Amino acid sequence: MEQDRIRDIISRALEEDIGEGDVTTSAIVAPEAVVSGRFVAKEGGVVAGLEVADMTFIVVDDQIRFTARVKDGSRTEPGQVLATVEGPGRRVLAAERVALNFLQRMSGIATMTRVFADAVRGTRAIILDTRKTAPGIRVLDKWAVRLGGGENHRMGLYDMVLIKENHITVAGGVAEAVRRVRAMVGAKPLVEVEVKNIGEFKEALTLNVDRILLDNMSLEELAEAGRLAGGNVRLEASGNITLGNVAAVAAAGVDFISVGSLTHSARALDINFLIDPPHNSKNIDTLK
Numbered sequence: 001m002e003q004d005r006i007r008d009i010i011s012r013a014l015e016e017d018i019g020e021g022d023v024t025t026s027a028i029v030a031p032e033a034v035v036s037g038r039f040v041a042k043e044g045g046v047v048a049g050l051e052v053a054d055m056t057f058i059v060v061d062d063q064i065r066f067t068a069r070v071k072d073g074s075r076t077e078p079g080q081v082l083a084t085v086e087g088p089g090r091r092v093l094a095a096e097r098v099a100l101n102f103l104q105r106m107s108g109i110a111t112m113t114r115v116f117a118d119a120v121r122g123t124r125a126i127i128l129d130t131r132k133t134a135p136g137i138r139v140l141d142k143w144a145v146r147l148g149g150g151e152n153h154r155m156g157l158y159d160m161v162l163i164k165e166n167h168i169t170v171a172g173g174v175a176e177a178v179r180r181v182r183a184m185v186g187a188k189p190l191v192e193v194e195v196k197n198i199g200e201f202k203e204a205l206t207l208n209v210d211r212i213l214l215d216n217m218s219l220e221e222l223a224e225a226g227r228l229a230g231g232n233v234r235l236e237a238s239g240n241i242t243l244g245n246v247a248a249v250a251a252a253g254v255d256f257i258s259v260g261s262l263t264h265s266a267r268a269l270d271i272n273f274l275i276d277p278p279h280n281s282k283n284i285d286t287l288k
Contacts, residue, residue: 005139010056012136013098025093033089035275037096039103041076042270046114048072048147049106050083052140053099061091073110073147082271096273105134106144107269113148113262116246125250125257128153128236132264141263153258161185163193165215174200178207192236201225205233211256215239219252226253 029035041047050068057064064087070076082103085092116127127150133141142152154160163177171177174193181191192211195201198221204212205228214225216239229235236256237249249257 002139006052006055007059009137009140010052010059010098010102013101014056014059014095017098018094022090022094025090029089029093031090034087035089035092035278036084036086037092037273037275038084039082039100040272040274041080041082042078042272044075044077045107045111045269046148047074047076047082047103047107047269048110048144049103049140052102052106053083056099056102057085057087057092057095060095061088063087064092064095073149075114076107085273093275100271100273102140104268104271105266106140106147107271108266109141109144109263110148111269112266113145113150115243116257116259116262117149119243119246120250120257123247123250125237125254126151127246127262128256128258129262130238130258130260130264131156132260134263145262148262150259150262159189161189161191162213163191165194165196168194168200174203175207178204178209194238197221198224198228202228205229209233211236213238213258214254219248222249222252222254 039053047070050072054066054068057066064085066083066085068083069081076082085096113127120127129142129145129150129152131154138155142155145152154162161181163181168174168177171180174195178191178193190210192213193204193207193209194213194215195204196215201212201214211234212229213236214222217225217237222237225235234255236258237252237254238258241249241257241259246257246259
């Protein structure tokens with residue numbers, strides 16, 4: 001099912017880019033021409049999205065041969081060749097930008113995630129993503145987080161209960177919000193509740209929830225929450241988490257740290273796609 005969803009994402013991206021056809025390439029590249037090219041990292045980072053790039057070329061033309069030279073999730077250095085491509089010239093050029101867009105975005109997310117994960121290494125804290133993803137491509141954003149060494153929080157509103165501040169406001173309190181959830185879903189799905197101060201935290205401790213999200217709390221409050229919990233409930237820190245404070249948040253003793261910037265602010269990794277100069281004449285028949 002996930003593969004089908006990814007193919008749909010790729011197909012929509014290609015339709016958006018190609019439209020009625022690549023005017024420039026049609027004018028310049030002969031129909032029978034075969035080209036080869038390579039994806040090259042212009043900076044160091046963590047590569048992610050090679051499988052998606054491969055799928056992009058396959059969707060355009062299954063005669064295109066995509067060969068990954070490194071593995072998704074591996075560290076890259078400037079100038080390193082990440083993958084090579086060979087196939088019908090017009091079709092390669094029709095696919096390369098969409099493939100590169102996916103590869104750069106996913107690699108940027110994976111790179112930022114790895115930096116955060118490295119910053120909390122040696123603690124028990126696990127770096128989580130959030131739902132602050134690009135609309136329509138969440139499955140790719142969250143895949144990139146996993147490749148970077150983080151873990152996924154819920155995929156959407158459907159696969160986990162997270163009682164947030166607005167739910168608590170509507171319900172009139174933490175206890176009432178939890179009661180309404182339990183009345184509908186019972187004890188089966190994981191239930192997490194967000195609290196914004198120690199008073200709400202103490203109330204949440206009495207409600208038999210699976211996880212408590214400590215929103216925008218100070219380091220002192222995080223440490224106090226850990227002492228009060230005594231290991232009986234898992235704690236997640238969230239809100240304004242940066243590379244400057246994530247190590248201190250982890251040291252306060254939380255189990256999870258959710259970081260929205262992994263997906264909403266990650267800078268795309270700088271990667272080039274370059275066509276190789278022609279060494280000899282090739283045409284489509286050489287691929288058969």
